[in-house]
Amino acid sequence: MIEHDAIYKLLAPAKNETWLEILPQQISKAFNFSVHGTSAKWQILIENLDLPLPSQSNFNNDCIQIGLAKDISSERQLQLRNELMEFHPWRKGPYDLFGIPIDSEWRSDWKWQRLKDHISSLKNRLVLDVGCGNGYHCWRILGAGAKAVIGVDPTLINVMQFQLIKKLSGEFPVHLLPITLEAIPSEIKLFDSVFSMGVLYHRRSPIDHLLELKNTLRAGGELILETLIVDGNLGETMLPEGRYAKMRNVWFLPSCKTLVSWMARCGFKNIRIVDINQTSIKEQRSTEWMRFHSLEQFLDADDKNLTCEGLPAPKRVIIVADAF
Ligand SMILES: C[S@@+](CC[C@H](N)C(=O)[O-])C[C@H]1O[C@@H](n2cnc3c(N)ncnc32)[C@H](O)[C@@H]1O
Numbered sequence: 001m002i003e004h005d006a007i008y009k010l011l012a013p014a015k016n017e018t019w020l021e022i023l024p025q026q027i028s029k030a031f032n033f034s035v036h037g038t039s040a041k042w043q044i045l046i047e048n049l050d051l052p053l054p055s056q057s058n059f060n061n062d063c064i065q066i067g068l069a070k071d072i073s074s075e076r077q078l079q080l081r082n083e084l085m086e087f088h089p090w091r092k093g094p095y096d097l098f099g100i101p102i103d104s105e106w107r108s109d110w111k112w113q114r115l116k117d118h119i120s121s122l123k124n125r126l127v128l129d130v131g132c133g134n135g136y137h138c139w140r141i142l143g144a145g146a147k148a149v150i151g152v153d154p155t156l157i158n159v160m161q162f163q164l165i166k167k168l169s170g171e172f173p174v175h176l177l178p179i180t181l182e183a184i185p186s187e188i189k190l191f192d193s194v195f196s197m198g199v200l201y202h203r204r205s206p207i208d209h210l211l212e213l214k215n216t217l218r219a220g221g222e223l224i225l226e227t228l229i230v231d232g233n234l235g236e237t238m239l240p241e242g243r244y245a246k247m248r249n250v251w252f253l254p255s256c257k258t259l260v261s262w263m264a265r266c267g268f269k270n271i272r273i274v275d276i277n278q279t280s281i282k283e284q285r286s287t288e289w290m291r292f293h294s295l296e297q298f299l300d301a302d303d304k305n306l307t308c309e310g311l312p313a314p315k316r317v318i319i320v321a322d323a324f
Pocket of ligand 1: 134155
């Protein structure tokens with residue numbers, strides 16, 4: 001499933017060659033299906049997909065489109081819809097796969113719209129997307145002209161959704177490795193642009209996360225960082241005592257000024273805040289393709305500016321910075 005040769009070719013110029021040595025082991029460890037019955041089922045579904053190559057694909061639209069309804073019979077389309085549903089919950093999207101619209105929990109296209117005019121041109125760049133989910137933004141990055149995109153994400157449902165989409169799309173230089181950022185050896189200094197969106201607040205050490213991101217960038221490369229923040233002055237940071245918007249694994253939510261100072265301390269230059277946005281219940285919501293509770297249920301019933309725990313409601317910043 002993973003196109004090892006293509007990936008090794010992309011990674012070969014990395015400063016730290018040991019990654020190529022340990023990568024096969026990292027990948028096979030992640031795909032140890034015997035420990036997870038559902039993943040074996042997903043794997044079989046993907047292997048058995050027998051669809052024609054799409055007559056048309058478009059990665060530049062808000063909705064990533066692969067194939068047209070007319071490429072397959074209506075019976076096959078119905079069957080494909082059921083197969084896609086087996087990969088519930090679809091958190092990132094939207095996608096349109098052979099005429100089947102996948103209305104995911106998140107309108108991931110809104111985040112893309114907020115950042116796309118503020119970053120360096122992605123034309124011919126080698127790009128890393130850390131915590132890429134099912135790869136929605138990887139396809140948008142490719143659509144914007146990147147030479148190749150490597151996403152990393154340790155969550156198996158995301159990896160499986162990506163592999164399914166990749167199988168439908170045919171060959172494109174987009175790859176998802178089932179690993180964490182921390183599993184990438186330090187000092188590879190390879191990528192022209194690195195995205196880390198929605199990951200920093202999941203890390204117990206945000207400073208280490210920033211340093212690890214910097215280590216993946218070549219000199220002069222660009223970081224696009226998106227994370228949860230709180231209102232406040234330099235030095236202020238919120239560390240939730242328990243859950244945050246029902247999420248268990250949320251650690252540091254800095255103020256913008258604090259985050260910028262962390263980035264400067266880690267050696268980033270030319271640090272620009274390009275967007276601040278409070279997440280709305282139109283951007284993150286339950287749909288037919290994500291039938292669990294979503295943001296609306298995670299907010300205070302009477303005050304949408306508070307989470308159900310009484311903390312400030314989710315607000316996100318996008319920061320662009322250069323590595324040297
Ligand atoms: C909130 S989602 C964000 C997805 C996507 N980047 C976006 O902005 O829509 C965070 C993702 O980061 C992944 N993740 C968590 N810890 C990670 C780590 N240490 N390294 C890489 N990915 C991680 C999770 O599996 C999850 O898919």
